[in-house]
Amino acid sequence: MTTPARRRATIAASLPLLLLAGGCSYLSGESQGADPQSADCDAYEQWQGHDGTTVSIYASIRDQEAELLEESWSEFSSCTGIDIAYEGSGEFEAQIQVKVDGGNAPDLAFFPQPGLLARFAQSGDAIALPESVRANAESGWSEDWLNYATVDGELYGTPLGANVKSFVWYSPGLFSDNGYATPTTWDELIEISDAMVEDGIKPWCAGIESGDATGWPATDWVENIMLREHGPEVYDQWVDHEIPFDDPAVAEALDRVDSILRNPDYVNGGHGEVQSIATTSFQDAGTPILDRQCGMYLMGSFYAAQWPEGTTVAEDGDVYAFNLPPIQEEHGTPVLGGGEFIGAFADRPEVVAVQEYLSTVEYANSRASLGSWFSAHRDLDLDLLEAPTDRLGAETLRDSEAVFRFDGSDMMPASVGAGTFWRGMTNWINGDETEETLAYIEESWPSS
Amino acid sequence: MSAPTSPAATESSAARVRRRLSGRAASIAAIVIAVVWTLPTFGLFVSSFRPEQEIKTTGWWTFFTDPSLTLANYRDVLFGTASQGQLASYFVNSFVITLPSTVFVVALAALAAYALAWMNFPGRDWIFLGVFALQIVPLQMSLVPLLSFFSEGVSIGGVQVLPAWELEGAFQFTTVWVAHTIFGLPLGVFLLHNFIAQLPRSLFEAARVDGAGHGVIFRRVVTPLIVPALMSLAIFQFLWVWNDLLVALIFAGGGVETAPLTVRLAEMAGTRGNEWQRLTAGAFVSMIVPLLVFFSLQRYFVRGLLAGSVKG
Known part of the structure; x- marks a missing residue:
């Protein structure tokens, strides 16, 4: 081996170390949080007290729409100290099965197919909604919607977004x-x-x-x-x-x-x-x-x-x-139409807190105000829906005659x-x- | 790989093959195949510089009659998201996943191959046969058990034998490293075993006469001789891990902290796939590193493939 070759080898060998160091410093990025005592956080008082906990969410929503989602709960997250680790994947339907079977289920998952959620409910992996979330869901959504997340009389999911296909x-x-x-x-x-x-x-x-x-x-x-x-x-x-x-x-x-x-x-x-x-x-x-x-x-x-x-x-x-x-x-x-349902695979207190928050009209309004989204929530503030077709969609779903x-x-x-x-x-x-x-x-x- | 034929017969048949492969017709055929093979990639490359509307409505060849260039796709891919420069962190993740996975496989495979080829211990051939047989097990079969091994530990009859791996921060990569190493080892051991087993016995005898133990023989005699083989295995493993989506999705997840470039590329088209024009540029961004690796190591690669076949 000649000297230049050896020098090159040294450089090559140190490259991974450099990159690893870079990766680590990247990972240790500090998390900024709002002051939980501030007036902005009053609305989230009932969910405080979970500082330093993490709730993982897995869904098929990705790219730009995923960024809007994360933005919609960022205030909740910084006020309550619950870190929401969101992950969106195009392989959601196949991966969620592998994750659940492998014992690595996310805490919450957004199911675009109610049938998939029902399958996890039947297998006993998904956890039925706690009483508080159930109450929110029943006051917020029509029976037509909740029926899709009901298995054997138990409610397993709250609706999230909606779309109209007619x-x-x-x-x-x-x-x-x-x-x-x-x-x-x-x-x-x-x-x-x-x-x-x-x-x-x-x-x-x-x-x-x-x-x-x-x-x-x-x-x-x-x-x-x-x-x-x-x-x-x-x-x-x-x-x-x-x-x-x-x-x-x-x-x-x-x-x-x-x-x-x-x-x-x-x-x-x-x-x-x-x-x-x-x-x-x-x-x-x-x-x-x-x-x-x-x-x-x-x-x-x-x-x-x-x-x-x-x-x-x-x-x-x-x-x-x-x-x-x-x-x-x-x-x-x-x-x-269609939409997502939020199913749960864990019932730790912080997971329930996130579930509760996501089932409130305040959350629906928070997401709706960011644009290109609407939900079938009965009390969603229609004035927040900037796009006329989002508003039309929400109105269509809310119509008392609507089936x-x-x-x-x-x-x-x-x-x-x-x-x-x-x-x-x-x-x-x-x-x-x-x-x-x-x-x-x-x-x-x-x-x- | 020496068949029991006489040297003369082997040479003449090899010469015949060489003559046929270097004829004019064969060259033309090779060129045609190469062009046909490269054409789609070339089309993708041209597409990556075309505006979104044109990619979606016309074929890439219309570029030559009506050229309009844009870097918008590359801009979207590299800096598209709200948090700018995000792709850089996926790039780093890809390296952090790929380099250790490659190093582990090459190092472990070389050691195992040496042991299986030159150390005598009972059951050696059966172990090699087992490693060889493992290659036919599709890795998809082991995803769920391996994932549950990481996230739930091992329990036999309700008794926890091994705890779950509760990994935080940068250690989250460990599961991907382990998974890739496991999936890469059978082929690695098999390839290197064939190499190492062909080294002349006299070398080892001479070394042993000089008082060298297995450690010294491996370090001083075997390793320098199998560098081309190690390099070609490293290239194989690097490319496989770099381009892998499945294992990364399952063991690394899709978060910005651990997900590699491939995961990000798969997301880039948007929830309803309506931004698929970005994939053209994305493909080339992710292709750069494998190309660099291949071109900088290709002389080893060719040497590694040929080593053993044209000795003497």
Whole structure:
């Protein structure tokens, strides 16, 4: 070995030490805390006395939205001395199982699929809500919501955020210029669609391409129509597989979807023929609305963030939304949506304190004031919701006539809800028969 | 790896292979394969400099007819989050995870391989066979047991044999180091064993005659001879640990304190994946270090792969 080589080796050997030292000094960063005695902290008095404790939270919310989450509880955290270690991962659904099995469960987890929480409740890993949290939840959320976190009469989770998946996006300018009123019944919706056809506008646009998850926007269509056509009871039976997937009721719903999505007069505004639905990404599908090449687009409330920069999303702006109108009056105002539920795997006092805080309306307001979020909490301060569609979403969920149902494909077994249902609908768009599609999905339902 | 063939036959067949592989047609085929292989990466590279709207609507090749350059993706990736320069800490985490995991595997594998090759003790072959067999166990199978070993300890029949590892601060990395070392060792031991076993017996006999024990033989005789092999194992292990997402997700978690670069990259696309254009730039940021490692050590790498096969 020559001398330069040895010198290089020395440098190489000291590199890890340097980096390690850097990493350690980075880790020992001091934590700043507000003075717990200050007036700002009065609101958190009931949760004080847990100084130096840590509560870990695991969820699928990440990046920018995760930063907003952490900001929303930062005051609580500094006033009570409870450090909240938040971790968001795209692999949440698979990882949470590994973590729980490996004895490394987080203290709290935000479940976007109530079914997953229910599974942990049945296995005895998740802990039922303590009395105080339960009381908060019952006063804050409607039964429709809490039912999704109830297993054997015990409540296992409090709702966190919410989204609405039955929004129809439209251009207020186009509507007012042509004298269309936002429809409140299904018949009005069809009348407007036909009027648009006469005026030379394709009334609907759609796109179901979404990488690995291609097809899911089409399942939202079916779920929305199922809920409106047959009401919440039949919808629940369908989701729980108490009626088969190829039941005449489902066929009826799919036929109605057929009359819009596979109607060459109605679609696909700005994109082309019916088949273009399968190849248009759901992110791009709605943009022709801005150019008035397409009248309406059914997509969740989160689509507000997808519009190109500079688009005003408001009732008097470039785009806005309305809730897909009901079909049968006796079923009230059906709302399809989703949201997260906070489940617990520990019952240490500081964990309960965090659970209590997250179930209060004060927390909901704190998060809502940071933007791009809303919840189904009854007392949420609507004036804090800056984005008009967030406000619309919260109002829609809170409506006393509203019948809320969770996105069905998130409730079905994953092999169907995130598999054959998506694929079946994609093939259906590409021309498969309705019967054939339903039989294919029914056949794939796991037998156990 | 010496097959019981005569030297002449081996040479002639080797020569035949060499002749065929250096012909013109073979060269052209190699170039075509290389181009096809590199093209997607090149497309990704071009994409990483294109504006978000264009990445999402058109293919990367349109860049050549309608070029528009931007560094916005790199800016988003490197300084995108509210707490600026956050990526730097993930970078440090990646090093803190990768370097010890590599050093542990190389050191332990070399010692184990020496022992299995040149020390005589009962059951030696069975142990080697066991190590060899362990390679076929998918590491996914051991994730849950290993995690529970770390977080709950071991208890047999209700009696706590080993306590849980309650690790704080920088020691949180220990579980990832241990996990990576465990997962890397079987292949490492197997590779190095084949190397060390092929060293001529006379070397060891001479050393022993001079009074050297196992420690001295390993340090003074074996180690200098297997440097190329050690280096190629180190490169393998470095790249594997650096690019690993699964083990890091489970044993390091996703917090800024312990998560490596890969975990951050996976999050970067946002909750609904609507910021996926960032992944183009992110991929190249995370690729820099493996490329540097590979290019600076590649002469060892090639030597290491060939060592043993073209001796004499």
